[in-house]
Amino acid sequence: MAAKAPDRRRNNPPSHGTTPPVFLSSASSGAVKPKQSSRPPNEIRKIFLRTGLISSVTGSSFLEIAPLKLSISVLGPRPLPRTSSTPFAAQAILTTEVKFAPFASTVRRGYVRDSSERDLGSRLYQALVGAIRRELYPKSRIEVVVTILDSEDEGDDVNTVYMEEGKTTVETKFWDAGRSERALGVVLAGCITAASAALADAGIEMFDLVSGGVATSFVDEVGLKGKGVGDAVSNKLYVRDPAIAPPEGKVPLATCVLGYMAARDEISELWISGKVGTKNGTAEMDELVDEAIAAARSARGVLNEAAKERVQFIVDKTGTTEPLKEESTDVQMTG
């Protein structure tokens, strides 16, 4: 059959597939412990943010926070298709799409978006939709497409809960709880920050740039066992931009992710998961939200720099081409 015939036009890989070499580190014999970060809890990790790397789209950005790497493309604003089924849109229609690359995490993800990815997408939409001046772009559509290339996922060592033999119940390692919220929270905050940069790069008018922030509250593990959470409230530790592995001896309580417009002092997107207020009180929630806002403010600094850098780049470019323009027009036309 034609399908079986070797393809001579390409350099073919072995038909049986290949396995990448795995190098054991000479030092490690046992399991590798998740690294404890040495940064103080009120400091976020370093962010690398650059815009305008993808030339085929209107605006783009690339963001790196430790292991998290994501790239964002903004398409549009472009006109809605002229079909009878398309309703009139007085404001621009924003669509957001978040997709993990299949290789972005330890467990492979499919090409079809799963429910958590769709959820991230709608959260990102919520964060951005209020900030964009959509009324300036009637009958058009703006698309924000996020591809997550790598995410924080430290392998099976973190994924597994050890179940002691002979025990009737599964003893969850406390620090494993709320793990997916922290992981997704960091991803979402990164998406929000980078998407704002990409929208700014696309030249879409906005009321304010939205930056993302995450904070998690932890309590002592010892203080928690046997006691209610209410007792352990006194020694709470708030960590901004938390890593997956919590600080030594601490148990996560709640995670807050938000999109924050610093110039307007408004929260455009809020997601809190875990126990926050106790007995009708909102003081604990306030503290957590304030921490997340502080994290978002730190990210805003990077966002401002990225936007400024881009503007500077454009100004420089036009600055150098402007004087040349008069002379070079002919050259270009003949060339």
Place this chain on the structure above:
Amino acid sequence: MPPPTPLSPPELSYLYTSLSLTPPIRLDLRQPSQFRPIIAECSFLPHCNGSSRICMTEAGECIVGIKAEVEKDATTKYATVIEREKWIEVSVEVAGGGVAGAGSGSGGGGGGVGIGGISGAGGATGRDEGDGGAAVWLKEGLLAGGGGAGAGWSILDRLVISSGWHWKLYIDVLLLTPTSHPSPLLLSTAVNMALSSTYLPKLTSPHDIDDIPTFSDDWAISTPLYEPTSFPKPPISLPVVAVGDNVFLDPSVAEVAAAEAGLVITLSLVDEEGSCDVVGVRSMEVGRAGGKEGERKGIGRKLLREMVGACVKEAGEVIKGLGETTQKQMFRA
């Protein structure tokens, strides 16, 4: 996109103005913290471990059936967090709608089209299924609720039968009224009530053997999933919107369209007096129609406090009442 309303811009503007007055005037003359009446019954499906049916004036009707299956642990020595989260599967489906929504739970991994597939979001494909996130946040509240991650109590622990065996809980929500934007209150009230009425057969084999567990077939001695007399209770999610400085509980569709900010707050009842713990907050999409351009684009910190505060202060009574109704119906049967 926010739920489409048949209201015109002038109507929305009028609504916005009347809601931002002090004191505000709601369309149906309710107090800002007043809920609309609901019809609720539970434990009426004979084939389910727990069930409920909720009717709301505007949001329509929905039925929840909870079925539990005995399942062997995917692994014997290690149970991953992801595996554990698969023990509960939530699906939300619209009856009669051409597109049935079935976003499986966040850990569930399975695909499925969201409810929003039938929403009028102008062919914004990427965005639409996002509304099918109902299953995602219902499950998230369930896992976070009842103590939260840190409190050492989780509904998942209640599902462990013996070493190597656990219950798998299927929570199937069937919306009888086709709608693109199901009310969070409707869905979570229904799930809450169904969970409170869920009973699992009593285990008759010893806890510590790996063999297939055996159960008593006497439903009179079955064990409740959530103890009726103790706490925590199943969580409940309440929508709350703000217009100007006013905060409204249980907003109607028109109020959501006119509102400036919205939150869905997940609460869990912790004591007899009706005190609540906040176990989750999510922002909700609102119409932002009727107001002046560019006035408010997000939630200020003060407003956030007010919204959550109003919810925990006023909602305890409602959640308590719902629990009491469930109990009454359970023991009447």
